[in-house]
Amino acid sequence: MANKYLSYITDEHLMLCIKNLHNSYLRAKANVSKRKFYTNKIDIVKLTFDASFNELDEITLIKTEINRQIDKSINNSIGTFHEQILGGVDGFEIGNFSGFDIKASDDTLFADIKNKHNTMNSSSAESLFQKLATYADTYKQAQCYWVQILAKSSFNEKWFSDINGKEYSHSRVNKISGDQFYKLLTGKENALFELYKILPIAISDYLNSIKNEASDNNSALQEIKSSSEISKRSILDEITFENYNYYLGFDKLK
Incomplete structure (x- = not known):
């Protein structure tokens, strides 16, 4: 039976490589707790500009910042993906x-x-x-x-x-x-x-096969949302307060 995706590796091997990379994405996102997210001080001035100039709502803004922080880890995983593909x-x-x-x-x-x-x-x-x-x-x-x-x-x-x-x-x-x-x-x-040409198809097939099994939620976003609901602050104000409440005037954020 001919391969559906590529002639030089089996469909099973390609799906395994995609699965391994997907798991790397999930682990990278899950590893970003609020504490880890705050390890390097968040540039709240830049976030303010990003929100306005890039027309991002607060949830999308924080997801974008989290993705920026995990980008290095994912880049390493992309290299591993190529190794695994060629190893097949x-x-x-x-x-x-x-x-x-x-x-x-x-x-x-x-x-x-x-x-x-x-x-x-x-x-x-x-x-x-x-x-x-x-x-x-x-x-x-x-x-x-x-x-x-x-x-x-x-x-x-x-x-x-x-x-x-x-x-x-x-x-x-x-x-x-x-x-x-x-x-x-x-x-x-x-x-x-x-x-490159078959990846969108193969990724879609893979995600459809596990759509009820995986979640890409990360704890940082959930923790920040929860604390902002308690404090009644906006998400951006919550991040600012938690990072800079010791700065002059910042402790007054409501």
Whole structure:
């Protein structure tokens, strides 16, 4: 029976990858309690402008701020999603914290996947190059890759770089964009584009299959709503009071 979604991984594997990412979203949201939400002081002046200039009601405003706070965690999970997708291609497997993200089952390829091209500082880049070079030296037939899922161009080339004043190069250490890496592993010219096109359909199918099982509520929003109802303050005033009641005049918020 032909796959419904993609030709290079099974429908079951795709659904599992979507499920894992969805669970990451749910965990990230559930982990945002009011106490954690307030850990970094909320910029109540910016929220006031956001509410007016972006025409956001108070609930949407707080949801937007919560989503901003969990964005870093979700970005990491998106990188894991790509690892899991590609780990389902025949002949390849994920690293499971083994020092690499993806490798060929016959040890002819090792890769470290970054979701965005600009997520590393110079020290991280130096460490990554040295790690990939070690794999290349250990496995003489292996091509090793720094994968940038969201790159500034489409490329597959040797990684030559000047990092922290040192020149780095290796005949089998490469850097590659996301589209080219998907093509390399799947043999499909437009493999990443094909994933992009089917994701709305696959996500909708997945959510429909679990619509009575999952909730994306987070405790921060519920706690703030509850305390604002008790204090009779607006939600924005409640956040302001709870963050800055020790500022001059702010203790008078009603």
